[in-house]
Amino acid sequence: MKRRQLLQSAGGLLAALGLHEANLLRQAQDYRQALAQPAGRKLALLVGINAYGSQPLQGCLTDVALQRALLIHRFGFHPDDVLTLSDRAATRDGILAAFETHLIQKAKPEDVVLFHFSGHGSRLQDPTPIDGRSFNSALVPIDSSLGGSGQPPATVSDIMGKTLFLLMSALQTEQVTVVLDSCYSGGGKRGTTVVRSAVRGGQRQLPRPSQAELAYQDSWRERLGWSRAELQQRRQAGVAKGVVITAAGPGQVALDADFGEVRAGAFTYLLTQYLWQQGDQEPLEQALATVGRSTQQYAQDVSTRLQTPEFEANLPAGQSVPMYFLPPTAPAAEAVITGRSDPEVTIWFGGVDPRSLVAFGENTVLDVLDSQGNTQGEVLVRSRQGLEGTGRWLGSGRSGPTGIFLQEVIRGIPQNLELRIGLDPSLDGMAAVQEVLAALPRIEPRPVSLGGVDYILAPLTADIAAPASQPGARTGALGLFSPGLDPLPGSFGVPGESPANAVRRLRTKLQQLLAVRLLKVMLNPSSSRLQVTATMHPVAGGLDVAANRLTVRGGRSAGNSPTEVAATTAAGRVQLPVDTEIQFEVTNQEPRHLFISLVVIAPDGELILIYPNNWAAPEDAARIPAATTLQIPQLGRDRFSLVLRPPTGVVETLVIASAVPLREALRVMGQLGTERGLRGGEPLVGDSGMVTLVDSLLSDFNQSATRGYRGLGIEPLPDIQGIDSRDVAALSIVFEVIA
Known part of the structure; x- marks a missing residue:
């Protein structure tokens, strides 16, 4: 194999490498033989x-x-x-x-x-x-x-x-x-x-x-x-x-x-x-295909620039090798113990998704694993700064050697997690806009130069194109941008608007974006112990399955990898044209019922709750029996179809499954649906109450986590909301709507 490979979908990449179905068994045998070779230094x-x-x-x-x-x-x-x-x-x-x-x-x-x-x-x-x-x-x-x-x-x-x-x-x-x-x-x-x-x-x-x-x-x-x-x-x-891997193409x-x-x-x-x-x-090629999609998605989310990782290999024809020519010598993990002074330990959090890192601080509980993946105890995280933290080994035993691996049990989300808005230095009346932003609940204004922002408030300039959804937006109009200065559709006003008035106009959108941040901190497809699968596909023709997400540790072998099956293009993600009708399917593979919710994040940041949508009895609608597949929307039950409309851009659908009743969240859902006059089967679109709804969801999850804490002799903290990976799964399906 001596040719450059774009990191596209696993299926497309395998075909490019000649790994058609007739060759898969032989390739698997070659791979096992490669793993069996004695490793040197x-x-x-x-x-x-x-x-x-x-x-x-x-x-x-x-x-x-x-x-x-x-x-x-x-x-x-x-x-x-x-x-x-x-x-x-x-x-x-x-x-x-x-x-x-x-x-x-x-x-x-x-x-x-x-x-x-x-x-x-x-x-x-x-x-x-x-x-x-x-x-x-x-x-x-x-x-x-x-x-x-x-x-x-x-x-x-x-x-x-x-x-x-x-x-x-x-x-x-x-x-x-x-x-x-x-x-x-x-x-x-x-x-x-x-x-x-x-x-x-x-x-x-x-x-x-x-x-x-x-x-x-x-x-x-x-x-x-x-x-x-x-x-x-x-x-x-x-x-x-060997193999040369580059972070970006020419x-x-x-x-x-x-x-x-x-x-x-x-x-x-x-x-x-x-x-x-x-x-x-x-x-290797499958691992890099997945990492390539993640990198492309991140680059496109924060900026308009394309980053498509590539690799080129010089290997014997048909040979398939593991990443770095080595199989991992340890179980999959979120973290590892790098130092100890009984019962205290130091921790490296290199396996945590960067979107969720904020939830791996004080009062996070991690399972301690031996080299075979067997649980040997728990560690309670005391503090974390960046990727390094400290914790305490629970129980009476010694903390064991360094190099012990840690898997998530309970993550702890700060109760007052904020949306961080960077203020462009060109804004007039900086003190006034800071005052207006600071008055909004859980919105933190900060200078762009400090970094660590979720969005940037800035004017459109001559070198930044207006978003496709607002082609009339003119230079000087104030709006929101991604950290890489990609304009957020639907956020721009008219030239001459003061920054303080722009913030007042964007109040509802900022609250929705805060809800989006809270939802994304919940994502745990690699660590959830529940058995859940979610798919998205066009209703008519084309692909049978456009994207598939499943939990990894939910009753599966520790040898499995984070899995995403997607029919992607060179752009790195599923692309579907405007006017395509789609449907989601969620399968409960647990031996017990689960409570399911689906929330769509539109390209302009608008949140749409598409399930449950029986506003008179949301708890009954959300409860999905064991070994059952839920279709959304479903003909005869739902009063909507999912037909992709402008604005074009990236759409993310969050699938949330819980083994514990979502009493408070479902109560808030029912209240919002009733107050908005929604009929059964209609979705809740772009509502200002989404932050309240997400907070109620976290409150329900925290009730479950509290039982987990106390079962380990840990006192819950009032300013930390726990999510127990044994009871909650949060998955994400991402695709792009194109013209």
Whole structure:
């Protein structure tokens, strides 16, 4: 396999690789044989650079920490065999020397090697180009010139892709993985996101590589015994060996992303978080297809920019290998114990979905697992900052060694979780708008420069297109933007509106967006113990199933991975045209009844409660018997059909299942439906009472979690609302409505 693969749907990718149905059994056998091969030493070199003088980044050191913890605790690397170079240590000479001494000189044919780079990328002139291109992509070390104002450098000390090809070729092992979280186009900052591409503005042509770089390439070419023509021929054929994974495709961006409490590479964070949850029976191409969709979805949610991860492999024909050429050596987990002083422990939360990280603080309860996935006790989280936290081992036994794995039992959502609105510095009357925002319940205004925002209040500018749903919105109109300055449909007023009046106009929308944030914090498809499946499909023709989500730990083997089946395009998610009629199906696979709710989040942030919709008896409608499939909408019961209408954009449907009665939430649902004069079978659309409804849902979940806390001898906290993964499942189905 020597060709670039776009990370699309698992089905589309498998077809592209030739893994048709007739080959699946043989491929599975090849994969099992690959897992059975005796592993040698595991070596890794991780490079992360934040401290670029004029174009600093913020997430690259986090990337290194994410990879290091994953490799040591989930894939069994010895800490001494994972070498990291950060900031000032990551010079050109330092990176090349470390690659030689730590990887080339140490790696034997049976060993596994990983090289990871997080930092700026670039393009350089290539004296010996391939594929008709006059440039070669490159990695920017800390000591390479980015150029001053109006003075772009003519020659730079970047490390060219050709150099990396030669170094990979010198490795004795074929089990090589290279991960590059950088790019070479579209640099600069947009909102709270930064692109990992060096901006050397003002230059009419690309910089040249340094003479030292060209001499270094010649030295390695000669040591490998290759002529210049042979090197060109090998480069033309593809990557040197193993697998090269890039965070973005040619001409795309790799985001240095703001996840609220954590800054990290969007791709690296989502990749490593997924690998903490991955089972031991998943080939590399399937894992990367799923991570690719997650990365694309994140990039499109926070900005208009496209980030499509890619990989290229040089493997024997038909061979399928696991990620990093290794099966995980530990069970799937949200966290791991990294230190202890009985009964206190320190915790790394690398396996938690970034959308839910805020719920893994004080009073979170985690199961303690041994290497076979058996429960050995519980840990109560005391505090967390970013991805590191502290906790207390419950019970009388010792806390055991470090490297013990932790799975979610009860998460704790802060009761007064707020919607964070960034204020663009160009706004007039900043004090007045802060006062109006602060007066709204659970809305936190903050300067955009602080980061950690959910939306940004700012004016439309000439370089930002008006949203398709408001084509008449003009430059200067105030509205809401994503953290990457993607305008939110339906939020823009008229030019000349004061920021304070814009906030008053947006009051209901802000409350709905707060409800959306609360709902997304509940998502737990990887950790819920309930057995629930949700699907979405067009009613007429086309795909049988457009998207499928299921819980992973709900009565299934710990070896399973977070699963999403989707018919996607190169855009990375299901795309359905306007006027398509769709239907959802939710299957209760539990031996007991469950209470089911479905909420749709429209592209403009509007919330639509589509089930239950019997406002006179919502509890009866929500209760779904064991081994039963619910269709929504259902002919003869519901008074609506789900036909996709403008505005175009991303639609997310949240499926919430509970094993405990939702008495307060269902009471509020019935009250809202009655007050709005809704007939049975009609959905509740864009209601200002959605925050009250979501709060009541959390209150019901907290009643169940309280019993779980007290069963472990833990006193619930009044400002924390618990969600017990044994009683609640919250899944998400995402698709895009296109014109």
